[in-house]
Amino acid sequence: MAKVAIVEKTASRTDYNKEFEGAFDFDQYQLCSDSSIKKVLKKDCDISIDTNDYEWIILIGSEALKYFVKGTTSVTESSGSRVDKKFLPVINPSMLRFKPEARKTWESSKDNIIKYIKGEIEEVVIDESIAFGIQDTAECNNFIKEAIAHEGEFVAVDSETTGLYPRDGYMQGISICFDGKRAAYIDIECFTEETETLLQQLFSKKTIVFHNAKFDIAFLEYHFNFKFPKFEDTMLLSYLINENPGMHGLKALAIKFTPYGDYEKPMYEWMDNYRKEHGILKNDFDWGCIPFDVMKPYAAMDALCTYILFEKLKKIKENPKLKKVYDEILIPGTRFLIDTQENGVPFNNERLRLAQSVMQENIDKAIAALYKNSAIREWEEINGKDFNPASTVQLRSLLFDTLGLPPTGKKTGTGANSTDAEVLEQLAEQSNVPKLILEIRQRSKIKNTYLDKIIPQLDRDNRLRTSFNLHSTTSGRLSSSGKLNMQQLPRDNPAVKGCIMAAPGHKIVAMDLTTAEVYVAAVLSEDKALIKAFRSGENFHSAIAKTVFKLPCTIKEVEHLYKDRRQAAKAVTFGIMYGAGPKKISEQVTKDSGKYFSPQEAKEVIEDYFKTFHALNKWIDKNHRYIEQNGFIYSFFGRKRRLPNVKSSDAGIKSHSIRSGLNFLVQSAASDINLLGAIDMHHYIQANDMKSRIFALVHDSILAEVPEDEIEHYSEKLQYWIQLDRGLIIPGAPIGCDFEIGDDYSMGKFEKAYQ
DNA sequence: TGAACAGGCGCC
DNA sequence: AAAGGGCGCCTGTTCA
Numbered sequence A: 001m002a003k004v005a006i007v008e009k010t011a012s013r014t015d016y017n018k019e020f021e022g023a024f025d026f027d028q029y030q031l032c033s034d035s036s037i038k039k040v041l042k043k044d045c046d047i048s049i050d051t052n053d054y055e056w057i058i059l060i061g062s063e064a065l066k067y068f069v070k071g072t073t074s075v076t077e078s079s080g081s082r083v084d085k086k087f088l089p090v091i092n093p094s095m096l097r098f099k100p101e102a103r104k105t106w107e108s109s110k111d112n113i114i115k116y117i118k119g120e121i122e123e124v125v126i127d128e129s130i131a132f133g134i135q136d137t138a139e140c141n142n143f144i145k146e147a148i149a150h151e152g153e154f155v156a157v158d159s160e161t162t163g164l165y166p167r168d169g170y171m172q173g174i175s176i177c178f179d180g181k182r183a184a185y186i187d188i189e190c191f192t193e194e195t196e197t198l199l200q201q202l203f204s205k206k207t208i209v210f211h212n213a214k215f216d217i218a219f220l221e222y223h224f225n226f227k228f229p230k231f232e233d234t235m236l237l238s239y240l241i242n243e244n245p246g247m248h249g250l251k252a253l254a255i256k257f258t259p260y261g262d263y264e265k266p267m268y269e270w271m272d273n274y275r276k277e278h279g280i281l282k283n284d285f286d287w288g289c290i291p292f293d294v295m296k297p298y299a300a301m302d303a304l305c306t307y308i309l310f311e312k313l314k315k316i317k318e319n320p321k322l323k324k325v326y327d328e329i330l331i332p333g334t335r336f337l338i339d340t341q342e343n344g345v346p347f348n349n350e351r352l353r354l355a356q357s358v359m360q361e362n363i364d365k366a367i368a369a370l371y372k373n374s375a376i377r378e379w380e381e382i383n384g385k386d387f388n389p390a391s392t393v394q395l396r397s398l399l400f401d402t403l404g405l406p407p408t409g410k411k412t413g414t415g416a417n418s419t420d421a422e423v424l425e426q427l428a429e430q431s432n433v434p435k436l437i438l439e440i441r442q443r444s445k446i447k448n449t450y451l452d453k454i455i456p457q458l459d460r461d462n463r464l465r466t467s468f469n470l471h472s473t474t475s476g477r478l479s480s481s482g483k484l485n486m487q488q489l490p491r492d493n494p495a496v497k498g499c500i501m502a503a504p505g506h507k508i509v510a511m512d513l514t515t516a517e518v519y520v521a522a523v524l525s526e527d528k529a530l531i532k533a534f535r536s537g538e539n540f541h542s543a544i545a546k547t548v549f550k551l552p553c554t555i556k557e558v559e560h561l562y563k564d565r566r567q568a569a570k571a572v573t574f575g576i577m578y579g580a581g582p583k584k585i586s587e588q589v590t591k592d593s594g595k596y597f598s599p600q601e602a603k604e605v606i607e608d609y610f611k612t613f614h615a616l617n618k619w620i621d622k623n624h625r626y627i628e629q630n631g632f633i634y635s636f637f638g639r640k641r642r643l644p645n646v647k648s649s650d651a652g653i654k655s656h657s658i659r660s661g662l663n664f665l666v667q668s669a670a671s672d673i674n675l676l677g678a679i680d681m682h683h684y685i686q687a688n689d690m691k692s693r694i695f696a697l698v699h700d701s702i703l704a705e706v707p708e709d710e711i712e713h714y715s716e717k718l719q720y721w722i723q724l725d726r727g728l729i730i731p732g733a734p735i736g737c738d739f740e741i742g743d744d745y746s747m748g749k750f751e752k753a754y755q
Numbered sequence B: 001t002g003a004a005c006a007g008g009c010g011c012c
Numbered sequence C: 001a002a003a004g005g006g007c008g009c010c011t012g013t014t015c016a
Helices: A014-020 A035-040 A061-068 A093-097 A100-117 A137-149 A193-205 A213-224 A234-241 A250-257 A265-278 A292-318 A320-343 A349-371 A374-383 A392-402 A421-427 A433-457 A516-525 A528-535 A540-549 A555-561 A563-578 A582-593 A599-612 A614-630 A651-687 A708-723 A749-754
Strands: A004-008 A026-030 A056-060 A087-090 A131-134 A154-161 A171-177 A183-187 A207-210 A231-233 A467-469 A479-481 A506-513 A632-634 A640-642 A693-697 A701-707 A737-742
Touching: A004 A061, A014 A100, A056 A061, A056 A100, A061 A087, A087 A100, A093 A100, A131 A137, A131 A292, A137 A171, A137 A183, A137 A193, A154 A213, A154 A292, A171 A213, A171 A292, A183 A292, A207 A213, A207 A234, A207 A292, A213 A231, A213 A320, A231 A234, A231 A320, A234 A250, A234 A292, A234 A320, A250 A292, A265 A292, A292 A320, A320 A467, A320 A651, A320 A693, A349 A374, A349 A433, A349 A749, A374 A392, A392 A433, A421 A433, A506 A651, A506 A708, A516 A528, A516 A563, A516 A614, A516 A651, A528 A540, A528 A614, A540 A555, A540 A563, A540 A599, A555 A563, A563 A582, A563 A599, A563 A651, A582 A599, A599 A614, A614 A632, A614 A651, A632 A651, A640 A651, A651 A693, A651 A701, A651 A708, A701 A708, A708 A737
Parallel strands: A004 A026, A004 A056, A056 A087, A131 A183, A154 A207, A207 A231
Antiparallel strands: A154 A171, A171 A183, A467 A479, A506 A701, A506 A737, A632 A640, A693 A701
16 A cells, blocks of 8 residues: 655644545645744644655645645646646645535545555656657658648647747747647748648648637737638637636646646746756746757647647537537637737827826826925834835825824725725825825826836837737626736726827727616516616616606706716616625715715615616526526526535625626626627628728727728627627617717827827 | 735726 | 625735
């Protein structure tokens, strides 16, 4: 019998003692990385066990993993898989009480570990017979010919590049696997015209499987002009299986679904050594400097694993709803986003620089004003260093110690006195410091996060090409990241939006859906009163306020006669979509209206609201029950939201899950209306050879640069595709589309503010 | 030096 | 009894 040790950090051993009972003999060790705890529990601590004494060492929880296997962080990633020959990391079973969703991971990890120890899992060796390199043209072309001739329908392809965006790097090589048994990494250097012809034949004949197709196709199109009529994406399949972000990387999936585990580790070790030898910081590492021979096994393994993953993950397509999401949203969405990203966001360099210097001046002025307050110098003398307004720790001590302002009672997550915007506004009456800090924060945010970041990343044509992601939200919304998150540009301050300018002869056309999520709720709940509000064609929140409060005026008059009532109705409408309670709604209304609105008043309005929208209330209750009973729910367009935590014994976690599930129903369908409309419009643009270019999506809006003579055509067709009856529609009252058209995305506000 | 966390804040 | 959903990214701080 193998000699096994178990190492853990906490002292709760009962869980796994029971789980592993009888499977094998094992010794236990407690790991204490925290020195203060270590002293107290000295007797239990034995972190200096000799690993040579054991054939296997089970590591419970991330602390234990980190201690023995350097460079690892996430235990969920490798739970149940062998690491570094003899270590078997596994998630801590004590978390199951609070996180029942981890039950599956625990069970399969446990089974795996037992198999390893009983010798039922054989070690796989990665060598030339399965992962090899090609640097010779003839050999390369023969291999591609072999791939073309192979009977299989699928070919996995992966590319190695020196950058994340096609214009920021070049291609080093591509890996191909056509039988799931072996894969080749081909050096780009050996490509000839014939190679490219053969590759295009391959890409045209077969269905090409990528892991993150958006990335590979963008590179392969930009650098070679290859076309991919049929492709699949293992990352998107993984997303269908588990919509929670974070575990869709090839590495994590290979560990989970292939026998090859963390095969790239030696390459990262090579990189670490190389950086150490040459004194290169992590961020400055150039992927181009990895020699072909170092890269080849790992690059080839990427294609091999992608192939294996596809064979396993494609089973999710047996679920007809998810298959539909994949075929009709995710794959067409990939194609659409490649083009949208390639179009890029048109920036005006001069405006960016102007805005940048204006922001810097404002910051300098505010800092100068700040130093006129003697408290700052006092603080600096006490602490012996310069005051940094960006440090919350320093600000906290300045406000509450040096200045002696009374804390508002609002705390941060860790129990310290908060210094957020709300607190600073409250404190502004007693000192000029909070106001100045707010000003510095606001301008610095705009400068640091947007202007400073955009300028150096512009492409030669002054366009910014950033990423939109299909796989990183639980609701099916897109996310945006990379060079710039296009979904969080300041809305009211024109400094950034004003820098997005259409080329001469073009306009920026921004289409917004109006109250999309409420529209979805109205359709799904079939609430007659809510539907009537949409049918009225009048301002939605005014119509709602009139109905809820039975206001004795026309809908148009609500806006100025009953402003407060309208505000309350609006807050409740949105609050309900998020599952907010009276407390939150009272805070929201107080904030919006500037007048105190008590939780009791909020409670009464909510009651009135549900009395008016009775069917909506019933629909919400019905779905709450469904979510609680089943632990998952499907959206109108077939997306699935898994919520295993509805079974949690923690009431907070449980109710959070139920709120998420309900919000998912409206958020998901609303954003899919927008995405499907954009995809269809994009196809229409291509089919009709229009010159309009969609360059960004923001959840329920679509941004495009449109030639002046196409504006009417574009707007009319976009509205058509958005309002198309996809089954989610109020007959006679399609979802509202607002159009804004201007030379820049601030719609002229930039000029007024800065020029 | 790098990673993780904390606090904060931008958007829909 | 109380309960706001979904994101990404900045700077500062702390610790290994």
